[in-house]
Amino acid sequence: MPAYTRIVSTLRSVFGKKDLDHDLEAELRSYLDLVADEKIRAGVSRHDAYRLARIELGGVEQVKEEVRDRRLGAQGDVLLQDLRYAGRSLRKNAGFTVVAVTILAIGIGATTALFSNVHSVLVRGVGYPEANRMVILRKSYDGRISGPLSRLDYYDFRDASETLEDIASFATYGSAAVLSGGPTPERVRVGFATWNLFSLLGARPIVGRGFLLSDEQVGGSNPVLISEGLWKRRFGSSPDAAGATLRIDGTASTIVGVLPGSFRFMDKAEVWRLIDRDGPFDPLRDQHSVLGLGRISSSASFEQARAEMEGIAARLAETYPDTNAGKSVNLTPLQDYMVRDVRLGLLLLMATTALVLLLACGNVAGLFLARGERRMSEMAMRSALGASRKRLVRQLLTESVLLTSVAGILGVGIAYLLNGLLLRLIPIGEMGMDRPTINATALWFAVLISIGTGLLVGLVPALRTAGKRPAEQIWSGSRSSATGRSANLRSGLVVLQVAVSIALLVASGLMIRSLANLSAAELGFDTDHLLTGNIQIQRSEYGTPEETVQFFIDVKNGIASQPGVVSAALISKLPIISPWTDWGIWPAEVPSPSARDMDYAMARYVSSGYFETMGIPLLAGRDILPSDRMGTDDVVVISESTARTLFGDGDALNRLVGIGWTERTFRVVGIVGDAKLNLVRDDADRAMYMAMAQGGASFMYLAVRLTGDPESMSGQIEDIIRNRDANALFADAVSMESVLSRDLAGFRTVITSLALFAGLAMTLTAIGLYGVLAYHVGTRRREFGIRRAVGATDGAVLGMVFGRGLSLVGIGLIVGLAVAYPGTLLVRQLLFETTAIDPISYMGAVGFLVLVAAGACLVPALRATRSEIMQVLRTE
Amino acid sequence: MARGNLSGRADLVRGTLDMLILKTLSLQPLHGLGVSRRIDQISGGVFAVKPGSLFPALHRLEQEGWLRGTWGESENNRRAKFYELTPDGRHRLGEERANWAQAVGAITKVLEAT
Numbered sequence: 001m002p003a004y005t006r007i008v009s010t011l012r013s014v015f016g017k018k019d020l021d022h023d024l025e026a027e028l029r030s031y032l033d034l035v036a037d038e039k040i041r042a043g044v045s046r047h048d049a050y051r052l053a054r055i056e057l058g059g060v061e062q063v064k065e066e067v068r069d070r071r072l073g074a075q076g077d078v079l080l081q082d083l084r085y086a087g088r089s090l091r092k093n094a095g096f097t098v099v100a101v102t103i104l105a106i107g108i109g110a111t112t113a114l115f116s117n118v119h120s121v122l123v124r125g126v127g128y129p130e131a132n133r134m135v136i137l138r139k140s141y142d143g144r145i146s147g148p149l150s151r152l153d154y155y156d157f158r159d160a161s162e163t164l165e166d167i168a169s170f171a172t173y174g175s176a177a178v179l180s181g182g183p184t185p186e187r188v189r190v191g192f193a194t195w196n197l198f199s200l201l202g203a204r205p206i207v208g209r210g211f212l213l214s215d216e217q218v219g220g221s222n223p224v225l226i227s228e229g230l231w232k233r234r235f236g237s238s239p240d241a242a243g244a245t246l247r248i249d250g251t252a253s254t255i256v257g258v259l260p261g262s263f264r265f266m267d268k269a270e271v272w273r274l275i276d277r278d279g280p281f282d283p284l285r286d287q288h289s290v291l292g293l294g295r296i297s298s299s300a301s302f303e304q305a306r307a308e309m310e311g312i313a314a315r316l317a318e319t320y321p322d323t324n325a326g327k328s329v330n331l332t333p334l335q336d337y338m339v340r341d342v343r344l345g346l347l348l349l350m351a352t353t354a355l356v357l358l359l360a361c362g363n364v365a366g367l368f369l370a371r372g373e374r375r376m377s378e379m380a381m382r383s384a385l386g387a388s389r390k391r392l393v394r395q396l397l398t399e400s401v402l403l404t405s406v407a408g409i410l411g412v413g414i415a416y417l418l419n420g421l422l423l424r425l426i427p428i429g430e431m432g433m434d435r436p437t438i439n440a441t442a443l444w445f446a447v448l449i450s451i452g453t454g455l456l457v458g459l460v461p462a463l464r465t466a467g468k469r470p471a472e473q474i475w476s477g478s479r480s481s482a483t484g485r486s487a488n489l490r491s492g493l494v495v496l497q498v499a500v501s502i503a504l505l506v507a508s509g510l511m512i513r514s515l516a517n518l519s520a521a522e523l524g525f526d527t528d529h530l531l532t533g534n535i536q537i538q539r540s541e542y543g544t545p546e547e548t549v550q551f552f553i554d555v556k557n558g559i560a561s562q563p564g565v566v567s568a569a570l571i572s573k574l575p576i577i578s579p580w581t582d583w584g585i586w587p588a589e590v591p592s593p594s595a596r597d598m599d600y601a602m603a604r605y606v607s608s609g610y611f612e613t614m615g616i617p618l619l620a621g622r623d624i625l626p627s628d629r630m631g632t633d634d635v636v637v638i639s640e641s642t643a644r645t646l647f648g649d650g651d652a653l654n655r656l657v658g659i660g661w662t663e664r665t666f667r668v669v670g671i672v673g674d675a676k677l678n679l680v681r682d683d684a685d686r687a688m689y690m691a692m693a694q695g696g697a698s699f700m701y702l703a704v705r706l707t708g709d710p711e712s713m714s715g716q717i718e719d720i721i722r723n724r725d726a727n728a729l730f731a732d733a734v735s736m737e738s739v740l741s742r743d744l745a746g747f748r749t750v751i752t753s754l755a756l757f758a759g760l761a762m763t764l765t766a767i768g769l770y771g772v773l774a775y776h777v778g779t780r781r782r783e784f785g786i787r788r789a790v791g792a793t794d795g796a797v798l799g800m801v802f803g804r805g806l807s808l809v810g811i812g813l814i815v816g817l818a819v820a821y822p823g824t825l826l827v828r829q830l831l832f833e834t835t836a837i838d839p840i841s842y843m844g845a846v847g848f849l850v851l852v853a854a855g856a857c858l859v860p861a862l863r864a865t866r867s868e869i870m871q872v873l874r875t876e
Numbered sequence: 877m878a879r880g881n882l883s884g885r886a887d888l889v890r891g892t893l894d895m896l897i898l899k900t901l902s903l904q905p906l907h908g909l910g911v912s913r914r915i916d917q918i919s920g921g922v923f924a925v926k927p928g929s930l931f932p933a934l935h936r937l938e939q940e941g942w943l944r945g946t947w948g949e950s951e952n953n954r955r956a957k958f959y960e961l962t963p964d965g966r967h968r969l970g971e972e973r974a975n976w977a978q979a980v981g982a983i984t985k986v987l988e989a990t
Contacts, residue, residue, distance in 0.1 A: 031956075063927050
């Protein structure tokens with residue numbers, strides 16, 4: 001078959017070249033003999049016959065070349081040839097090769113690692129089946145997302161919606177509960193979900209069954225699903241776990257199934273409780289604790305779903321004006337919701353690595369240009385021997401692509417290393433995603449990038465090097481003035497590099513300032529020497545609420561009396577560590593406003609001495625006192641901003657307020673300073689502090705101000721707690737400073753990477769600048785020598801070189817700063833208390849760059865001052 | 877009559893050369909020089925195929941599988957590489973002839989249009 005024959009022939013052309021050439025040689029010799037024979041028969045002398053035959057043939061080598069060119073597989077043969085030549089050429093210039101490969105390997109490696117992460121997290125996204133049709137539902141007012149849905153609203157959405165084929169809901173505010181009834185009590189994270197959450201996410205229980213619709217009854221049997229980890233720990237992986245009873249916070253629940261270890265959703269919950277028609281929370285329509293997760297049916301679009309849901313919300317607003325007036329629903333694609341925190345950081349890093357790669361390309365291109373200059377005569381020779389320009393260019397490109405391919409292979413190795421570092425940035429665990437690895441897609445990307453880089457880096461130098469006509473080439477030698485165009489190109493490259501570097505430096509500067517501001521942010525409370533932890537008791541082991549309160553008070557007093565303890569206190573949720581949970585608050589003399597008009601403040605229960613322990617100033621009135629107990633008047637201490645919101649400039653002390661669902665009236669007995677309870681980045685939150693003793697407690701956070709190292713006392717504290725109640729659990733003992741520093745860890749990683757890349761960019765730019773100036777000085781040695789001979793001072797010569805170098809830098813700065821400003825607007829979200837035109841960052845970046853650039857100018861400048869005219873003239 | 881020169885630059889001319897070679901070898905197997913001489917003779921001297929075009933064409937046709945080359949002995953007991961048409965080559969010749977006829981017919985029509 002012709003096709004088969006062609007393939008064989010092609011391969012033979014490439015790999016069996018020698019034999020083919022032998023054969024051809026023999027054939028052409030035979031041709032010569034036959035033609036000569038003809039002529040001899042016609043009477044020509046033997047000698048003349050062969051001479052005429054050779055003329056008629058036209059030159060054996062030429063014919064051979066023609067045959068070779070037109071053979072199948074000629075391309076492959078040429079490619080192999082080029083590769084061999086390229087390899088030899090690169091090996092000969094080992095220094096250049098090593099430098100170029102290293103620079104490019106780092107650039108390609110970094111870009112590949114970032115690409116793999118970006119692709120995994122942002123493109124491929126969450127790993128649930130049909131995740132691209134899933135949406136998160138939250139409530140909104142006036143188009144602004146406000147927070148979770150209400151359970152009762154959720155049921156209405158679920159029943160009425162047609163575009164969403166299924167909607168589940170779940171709560172993930174990090175509930176924790178104590179499991180008892182086994183060898184040891186254990187605190188675990190608990191999630192709440194409607195029966196269909198797991199089927200929606202494609203999770204199949206490995207033991208038992210999932211939740212069923214029929215579980216969702218009023219007064220049901222408290223079914224729960226447990227994680228594989230919990231199953232192994234508490235039940236030894238026994239199949240009897242299905243159907244077993246688990247006591248959660250004292251309530252008996254039945255385990256219906258075990259979820260596989262590979263299932264993760266938004267939280268590290270190990271126990272999932274069923275949200276059924278009964279609760280376990282949000283009995284009222286205007287309590288909002290659950291998020292919705294819906295899947296859009298294949299026959300509907302996102303727009304249609306959104307429109308339908310908003311319509312349903314509007315109908316609910318009409319049916320239930322008290323609780324739903326103005327309340328609408330927002331649909332956010334699941335993917336967007338899950339990556340919202342990391343998206344910007346990742347994209348920023350990706351853009352940065354791409355820029356660094358471009359910079360690296362610029363440097364290597366410059367190196368190629370310089371090398372090209374030196375090879376001009378070689379190219380001229382080859383051109384004179386008959387190589388077409390296209391052939392020369394192709395051969396040079398093969399060299400650069402070979403170089404970048406080697407760099408690419410090394411780069412993949414570097415990508416593996418970097419990948420590990422980046423993974424610390426991204427909380428993959430909660431997103432149900434697999435860890436981004438350097439997989440096939442990333443490898444293809446690396447290949448593409450390598451080849452693309454090779455072409456990019458090699459094209460202009462190749463065109464320039466192979467361009468000149470041979471005669472011109474051999475004449476120009478070393479006599480002429482600098483080959484202007486190439487030098488200008490390199491200077492242009494340096495200008496661009498400076499521009500990119502300054503942009504990266506400015507971005508780094510802004511981020512570093514933000515980090516500094518974040519670290520020093522005024523939180524409203526004192527963070528030194530503060531130990532935090534939490535205490536949990538088994539509610540069922542205590543009788544009255546007063547007894548539980550007594551436990552906590554005893555523990556607090558016991559801790560406070562220890563040497564080295566300045567003060568101790570308890571609170572239901574510590575700032576930053578346990579955020580959110582806001583309740584409505586309103587002046588008692590007015591009726592409680594609707595959900596939409598209600599003012600909210602973070603609701604906390606505290607023991608006495610909390611504000612003193614935390615260093616929150618008491619601005620008016622008094623603290624919670626031991627005398628505020630059950631049975632006495634309900635009191636509350638509010639924060640400054642809460643007082644201002646409710647009462648304006650008027651005096652808030654002794655006013656009465658209604659709070660949340662308590663159906664009780666509280667008297668404001670004190671006003672304290674504002675503190676940040678939720679996020680360090682946000683403003684201080686409104687807060688209200690009620691008496692722990694008046695609320696009852698089974699779980700409280702502990703805050704202890706110490707004179708010495710906070711974490712050194714955790715053992716003693718645990719003993720005190722256990723002595724009072726052997727079944728109480730003390731956990732998460734950590735200093736406040738550690739908590740805050742951990743909070744910033746992700747941001748710090750982004751900044752460190754950014755700063756590192758900026759530093760890398762700077763180094764590359766400096767190298768490029770040095771190269772350009774060294775060349776500039778090198779080609780002007782005669783000029784400098786003459787200048788010095790006629791009396792120019794060292795200073796003047798230095799000035800000339802520096803002037804040239806710094807003028808390049810100057811142009812680059814202008815271009816760069818012009819580009820940097822709009823660029824920084826993109827990352828404004830990440831900045832904290834730093835404006836996009838923060839002068840210190842800009843000045844610092846410019847100053848640093850000028851300093852480094854000046855350093856790069858130094859050596860060439862010094863060398864210029866040493867040009868001796870006699871030496872120069874001699875070597876010409 | 878003008879002496880044409882199939883120097884193989886244009887694709888059209890190159891394709892024509894292939895066809896002529898295939899046709900020549902369909903009559904009997906020949907070595908390279910023989911093919912050149914035969915085409916020269918049959919065309920009445922119009923087409924003098926130079927080795928620089930002949931050998932590349934022969935080798936490519938061989939690679940494509942339309943010719944088979946075998947070493948043998950010429951009339952004067954010289955070693956030479958003889959080419960003969962393969963069945964696929966015969967088929968290819970038929971195709972080429974049909975294409976050529978079509979092209980010629982079309983060109984003729986255009987030239988005779990009024």
